Amino acid sequence: MKKRIFKSIKNYNINKLFQDFIKTLAVYLVATGCALALNAAAVMNDNIFGVYMLAVAIISVTTESYIWGVLASIGGVIGVNFFFTFPYFALNFSIAGYPVTFMIMLLMSVLASFLTAKVKFAAIISAEGKKRAETLTEMSQAMLTAGDYDTIAELAAEYLSKTNMCSVVVYLGPPMQSEIIKFKTVNETDEIILNSVLEQQVALSAYESDKPVGADINEGSQNCKGTYFPIRTPDFQYGVVGFLFDDKKVILKDMYSYIDVMISQTILALQKQQMTEQAQQILLETEKEKMRSNLLRAVSHDLRTPLTGIVGSASTLIENEDRIDREVGRKMLTDIQQDAEWLIHMVENLLSVTRISGGTTSLKKQDEIVEEVVSEAVLRIRKRFPNSKIDVTVPDELLIVPMDATLIEQVLINLMENSIRHSDSPLPISLKVSGKKSGAVFTISDQGKGIDPSRIPDIFDGKANKGSSDSSRGLGIGLSICKSIILAHDGKIFAENNINGGAKFTFVLPMKGDNDYA
Amino acid sequence: MLNKIKIMIIEDEDAISNFVATTLKANTYAPLVAKTASEALSMIPSHCPDLVLLDLGLPDMDGIEILKKIREWSSTPVIVVSARGEESDKVEALDLGADDYIAKPFGTSELLARIRTALRHSMKNTSGVTTTDVFRTKGLVIDFDKRLVSVEGKDVHLTQIEFKIVSLLAKSAGRVLTYDFIITELWGPYAVKDNQILRVNMANIRRKLEKNPASPEYIFTEVGVGYRMVDEP
Numbered sequence: 001m002k003k004r005i006f007k008s009i010k011n012y013n014i015n016k017l018f019q020d021f022i023k024t025l026a027v028y029l030v031a032t033g034c035a036l037a038l039n040a041a042a043v044m045n046d047n048i049f050g051v052y053m054l055a056v057a058i059i060s061v062t063t064e065s066y067i068w069g070v071l072a073s074i075g076g077v078i079g080v081n082f083f084f085t086f087p088y089f090a091l092n093f094s095i096a097g098y099p100v101t102f103m104i105m106l107l108m109s110v111l112a113s114f115l116t117a118k119v120k121f122a123a124i125i126s127a128e129g130k131k132r133a134e135t136l137t138e139m140s141q142a143m144l145t146a147g148d149y150d151t152i153a154e155l156a157a158e159y160l161s162k163t164n165m166c167s168v169v170v171y172l173g174p175p176m177q178s179e180i181i182k183f184k185t186v187n188e189t190d191e192i193i194l195n196s197v198l199e200q201q202v203a204l205s206a207y208e209s210d211k212p213v214g215a216d217i218n219e220g221s222q223n224c225k226g227t228y229f230p231i232r233t234p235d236f237q238y239g240v241v242g243f244l245f246d247d248k249k250v251i252l253k254d255m256y257s258y259i260d261v262m263i264s265q266t267i268l269a270l271q272k273q274q275m276t277e278q279a280q281q282i283l284l285e286t287e288k289e290k291m292r293s294n295l296l297r298a299v300s301h302d303l304r305t306p307l308t309g310i311v312g313s314a315s316t317l318i319e320n321e322d323r324i325d326r327e328v329g330r331k332m333l334t335d336i337q338q339d340a341e342w343l344i345h346m347v348e349n350l351l352s353v354t355r356i357s358g359g360t361t362s363l364k365k366q367d368e369i370v371e372e373v374v375s376e377a378v379l380r381i382r383k384r385f386p387n388s389k390i391d392v393t394v395p396d397e398l399l400i401v402p403m404d405a406t407l408i409e410q411v412l413i414n415l416m417e418n419s420i421r422h423s424d425s426p427l428p429i430s431l432k433v434s435g436k437k438s439g440a441v442f443t444i445s446d447q448g449k450g451i452d453p454s455r456i457p458d459i460f461d462g463k464a465n466k467g468s469s470d471s472s473r474g475l476g477i478g479l480s481i482c483k484s485i486i487l488a489h490d491g492k493i494f495a496e497n498n499i500n501g502g503a504k505f506t507f508v509l510p511m512k513g514d515n516d517y518a
Numbered sequence: 519m520l521n522k523i524k525i526m527i528i529e530d531e532d533a534i535s536n537f538v539a540t541t542l543k544a545n546t547y548a549p550l551v552a553k554t555a556s557e558a559l560s561m562i563p564s565h566c567p568d569l570v571l572l573d574l575g576l577p578d579m580d581g582i583e584i585l586k587k588i589r590e591w592s593s594t595p596v597i598v599v600s601a602r603g604e605e606s607d608k609v610e611a612l613d614l615g616a617d618d619y620i621a622k623p624f625g626t627s628e629l630l631a632r633i634r635t636a637l638r639h640s641m642k643n644t645s646g647v648t649t650t651d652v653f654r655t656k657g658l659v660i661d662f663d664k665r666l667v668s669v670e671g672k673d674v675h676l677t678q679i680e681f682k683i684v685s686l687l688a689k690s691a692g693r694v695l696t697y698d699f700i701i702t703e704l705w706g707p708y709a710v711k712d713n714q715i716l717r718v719n720m721a722n723i724r725r726k727l728e729k730n731p732a733s734p735e736y737i738f739t740e741v742g743v744g745y746r747m748v749d750e751p
Contacts, residue, residue: 344623369717371724371732372739379738383625394732398721405741406605433732 020063027062028075031055032083039084048084049105052076056109057116066113073109077102132258135163139262143269149180152273156241156266157184160259164243169194169226172239172270175203180239190244193225199242203228207240212256214242231263231270238270288484294461295353295480302477303346306339341384345417349481352410363404363488370399370433370440377412378431381420388420389428399433401440401509407485408509414478415444415505423448423502439491439511445504450497459495482507522548523637526567528558528584529599530577538571541626547633555579559587567594569636572616574600574607582610589615595636599624605742612696612743619694619743635692635749653688655748658727658736660688669727679704680723683716684747687737692749694740720745 035048056076060069080101081091139159146152153170161168167190172180183191193199206213206228214227227245231238241263313332317324324332355363371394378392412431419429425448432443451459460483479495486493486507493507525547529535539549550565552558555578562570570588574581585596598611598619608619617636620629653660657670662685667674676684682704687695697713704716720739724731738746 367714368741369721371721372717373741374732375734376739376741378733390733392730392732394730396725398718409741431732 016064020065020068023062024059024068024072027055027059028072028079031076032079035079036083048080049076049101052080053105053108056105057112060109060113060116066110066117069109069113069116070106073106076109077105132163135159136261136265140265140268143265146269146273149270149273150182152266152269153180153182153239155269156262157182160184160241160243160262161186163262164245164255164259167191167194167244169203169242170231170239170266171203171207171241172231174207174237175200175240178239193244194242199224199226202226203240203242206230206242207232207237215245229259229263231266233267233271238267241266284487288487290461292353292484295477299346299350299477303343306342309339310336310343345384345413346477349410349414349477352407352485353481355404355407363407365402365404365489367400368403368405368408370394370401373403373405373408374412374431374433374442377409377416380409381413381416385417385420388416389426390416391428391430393430393432395433395435397435399435399440401511403489403509404485408489411482411485411507412442412444414482418478418505419444419446419448419503425449425502435511436508439508441506441508443504443506445498445502447498447500447502450501451495451503453497456495456497460493522546523569524548524550524565524567525569525571525633526550526552526558526562526565527571528552528555528576528581529571529573530554530575531573534573537626538629541629542633545630555581555584558584562588562592562594569633569640570594570596571633572596572598574598574611582607582614585611585614585616593640595640597632597636608743609696609698612694613698617693631692631749639690639693653685653691655688655691655750656735660685662688667727674726676723676726679719680726683719684723684727684737687745687747691747694744694746696744700744 031051031054035051038047038051052073053076056069056072059072060066063069078091082089085092139155142155142159143152146155149172153172157168157170160170161184165186167183167185167187169184169191170180170182171178175181183194185191185194202214202224203226207230210230210232212227212229215225225244226242228240228242230240243259313336317329317332374392374394378390381390382388416429416431423429423446425446427447429444429446432445434441434443460479482505483493486509489509491507491509493505496504496506498504523546525542527535527538527542527549529538529551530553535551535553539551542549550561550567552561555576558570572581572584576584581598581600585598588594588596595617596615598608598616599622600607600611600619601622608621611619617639618632620632651661651663653662659668660666665681667676667681667684683700686700686703697716698711701709701711701713701716720737721731724734724737727736728734736748738748740746
């Protein structure tokens with residue numbers, strides 16, 4: 001670090017140097033003028049030293065480097081010797097006691113220069129410290145509101161770049177295969193530099209070690225330009241932050257510890273995000289678990305009922321073959337057929353549950369063209385309910401959504417069947433799909449009696465209707481399966497009543513590119 | 519009816535083979551039932567059925583293996599019967615030479631329609647009659663020679679690829695054609711088996727032919743399998 005400060009002084013701005021030189025020269029000349037005037041007026045020769053001393057003090061305060069104060073004091077001693085001691089207008093250092101005077105004056109001026117330099121440095125530090133404290137508060141506040149990894153990485157890059165006045169890259173996850181990479185560059189070429197394979201490899205080595213790596217730390221050992229700090233806690237690696245430090249900038253001594261503080265701030269935000277996501281995951285898991293147990297309970301009831309019907313009707317027909325008249329026999333056969341069809345439907349629903357029960361990972365999502373899935377679902381429902389009227393609307397533009405087509409088809413079938421069975425209305429139901437920014441929105445609405453408002457909050461929870469009768473059987477199961485399927489797709493589903501009456505079910509599936517880093 | 523059409527049912531489940539056989543008999547076909555793969559393989563050469571209904575889930579052999587064996591020496595139309603949801607099985611069976619598939623549970627009318635379609639296509643092939651120059655179904659007319667397509671009297675302008683897809687489906691109307699089959703027919707055997715291009719083309723075709731693309735009348739999608747052109751006069 002020390003080396004850096006010297007280097008920065010060596011590279012000290014030429015312009016500033018010239019200015020300080022002019023300042024020193026001017027003050028020195030004025031002081032010499034004053035001294036000459038005092039001498040001419042013969043006002044106490046002793047004050048001449050005082051005048052030069054004052055000049056040295058002024059120069060030390062107004063110039064950046066203490067070199068000028070030292071030069072001025074040497075100049076002062078020479079000036080006094082040249083102008084004001086015998087022989088006048090000639091240098092003679094052999095006067096008795098003169099070296100002592102010279103030494104005192106030199107020491108005093110050097111001391112003054114050092115003191116002022118120290119004061120100045122302290123002022124800079126405190127101003128910088130204040131600014132840093134402000135930036136830190138600002139950063140932590142901004143990070144507090146960040147809701148995802150992406151924003152946190154972006155904020156970290158932004159603030160680190162701002163405080164260090166250099167280009168910054170933030171990797172979350174191991175560099176070279178990070179899912180989130182955020183750049184904040186001060187000039188255009190920096191991103192190309194930071195993106196080079198060499199730089200990324202150095203970043204990766206920082207990720208793997210627990211120490212900063214790069215140009216600024218082990219100088220010359222690597223040809224890279226960036227300096228990389230791991231973002232990590234003792235037990236978790238989050239990523240790496242890289243800096244392209246500018247050589248010409250004055251870098252303060254405690255900058256590294258400051259960077260450490262900012263990285264800790266970032267880690268805090270990342271940990272918070274991790275915890276929130278874990279909590280959400282647990283919540284989701286328990287909800288799924290709850291749903292599954294509800295489902296099993298409902299199923300045992302709902303499967304037994306039609307099976308009893310089938311067995312009963314069939315055995316009645318066999319045992320009383322001759323005593324049943326044609327009409328009644330036919331009616332019983334129709335009942336058997338309907339119950340069996342209903343069972344098939346139920347079994348298909350249960351199969352979809354097994355498809356998603358392994359968690360979201362087992363979901364085979366593929367890009368599907370929405371109208372193809374919709375049309376197949378409508379075709380199936382029309383086969384089962386030939387008299388039902390369904391208005392289908394899809395957008396003109398092609399809507400491609402990643403999904404498990406079989407499952408989404410099941411959701412559409414369940415919702416349509418729900419509308420057909422429970423709306424108690426012959427009016428057509430409508431199925432509408434539209435592509436919104438939030439995702440693909442599917443709406444199924446009917447013009448029937450609507451949903452009892454008290455049931456809306458837990459309609460997807462798989463609970464049987466309070467006044468549970470066989471006429472409403474399956475309603476709970478079908479809807480709770482819909483919810484499980486949509487949740488497994490990271491989508492949303494909700495039920496409401498139309499303003500003009502009738503129930504309306506809406507679900508939204510995220511489209512491509514909506515997925516967050518997780 | 520001296521020469522009833524012989525249909526072999528390869529199915530281990532009695533309840534299903536019973537009802538299928540009854541339905542077929544009632545519709546003037548002559549059903550033959552085999553319960554195991556070995557039984558079926560020994561019966562086929564001696565009985566020479568006109569069509570085979572093959573259940574993929576048999577106790578002694580994978581249905582796919584039977585299909586391969588049949589295809590080694592016979593072009594008898596085979597309709598595969600499988601449970602719904604096992605798309606990959608269906609696609610495999612179709613690509614191995616099955617003529618069609620039907621998903622369990624199925625209705626009798628659906629089954630009979632599939633059988634009729636498969637028989638018609640096999641007759642065409644064996645009798646050497648070239649396909650007709652014009653295909654008609656409902657309001658859709660396709661003139662293969664003039665490369666003209668019209669819906670309810672109105673001409674529809676299709677691109678070359680779109681016309682090829684439509685005519686390919688029309689020539690096998692009533693049968694499902696898998697994505698891979700269509701891609702191979704259109705772009706050759708070495709084309710990348712990426713069905714996205716085909717599906718986008720199909721979406722465009724739907725927009726040109728169908729009144730409502732989400733409720734098609736002419737070309738149906740079998741999600742995960744392929745496409746099927748409607749086969750009603």
